[in-house]
Amino acid sequence: MFPSCSSSHRLNVIVEVSAPVRDRTVAKDMASSMKSLSSDKSRYIQAFQVFLERSTEHQCMQEFIGKKFPNIVSGVGHGKSSINVLGIGSGAGEIDLQLLSHIQAMYPGVTISNDVVEPSSEQILKYKELVAKTSNLENVNFTWHNKTSAEFESEMKGKHQQKKYDFIHMIQMLYYVKDATKTLEFFSSCLAPNGKLLVIIVSGSSGWDTLWKKHSQHLAVGDMSLLITSWDIKKLLDAQGVKYEHYDLPSDMDISECFIQGNRNGELLMDFLTETDQFCKTAPPELVAQILNDLKLPGCSHKKDGKVLFNNNLAAIVIEL
Numbered sequence: 271m272f273p274s275c276s277s278s279h280r281l282n283v284i285v286e287v288s289a290p291v292r293d294r295t296v297a298k299d300m301a302s303s304m305k306s307l308s309s310d311k312s313r314y315i316q317a318f319q320v321f322l323e324r325s326t327e328h329q330c331m332q333e334f335i336g337k338k339f340p341n342i343v344s345g346v347g348h349g350k351s352s353i354n355v356l357g358i359g360s361g362a363g364e365i366d367l368q369l370l371s372h373i374q375a376m377y378p379g380v381t382i383s384n385d386v387v388e389p390s391s392e393q394i395l396k397y398k399e400l401v402a403k404t405s406n407l408e409n410v411n412f413t414w415h416n417k418t419s420a421e422f423e424s425e426m427k428g429k430h431q432q433k434k435y436d437f438i439h440m441i442q443m444l445y446y447v448k449d450a451t452k453t454l455e456f457f458s459s460c461l462a463p464n465g466k467l468l469v470i471i472v473s474g475s476s477g478w479d480t481l482w483k484k485h486s487q488h489l490a491v492g493d494m495s496l497l498i499t500s501w502d503i504k505k506l507l508d509a510q511g512v513k514y515e516h517y518d519l520p521s522d523m524d525i526s527e528c529f530i531q532g533n534r535n536g537e538l539l540m541d542f543l544t545e546t547d548q549f550c551k552t553a554p555p556e557l558v559a560q561i562l563n564d565l566k567l568p569g570c571s572h573k574k575d576g577k578v579l580f581n582n583n584l585a586a587i588v589i590e591l
Contacts, residue, residue: 305547317542325523346436352381356435359443363397389418434462441470474501477570477581500585519584
């Protein structure tokens, strides 16, 4: 996500939760019975699916792709017989294929080499099934990497000559790496001349920012970078004088079921909101009650037509060399 990575351009994002030592000790005790949602891939996928069904996330991305993306990719493949694309954390491929279709339209007949990096074998299988059902992909060559971004990065670094990409996208995945800054720095170094890197991440004005700044120290998030938002990235880029474009992607999520005790979908949404496996069953009751109360506050959500709508606003940031 950043310019070519010389030692003078080492970029450091430090995201902390300021809490007294006593509070950190209490937080540790509270989280002792809780596990990160990422530790149970099956549960995570279930929670993620409910999240997609209850949110306008994909819709706002699709609107962005339809209206803004064609201009973003104009120029990345001019004069080339082959365009290299890299998707990091591609999931089941719904958004990826939309991006590819616009690149195809911009450069008809040009071969597209598409590398897919996704740690979930179940999601890769769904992606492959989607590809099999999608027409007009004859000029797209897919290479599947059932790996985390860190594993793929390590593999790339081990090669004598790293592959360069004309377009890289990292959509809603930076929260699940140990060091978001270094991850972005490395993949930026993989861009070809005139290449662009698209990051979609939660907005600093979203309910996620409000929720996580208050409660992350009480949850079992491990080494993930869950507190990072578009504001952190923009501050970093501005400080470094990096050229980028920023787009707001308004989105919300219906979390009404979270307030119905024992509701399965509500519990899965709570898992997703807290990144905690079986949150309602393993977290201290007082923490569950506090988060449920905070989810109703203006900083996190608003009410409309009898529903509680969580502020799921996103931001798209496009870096170019």
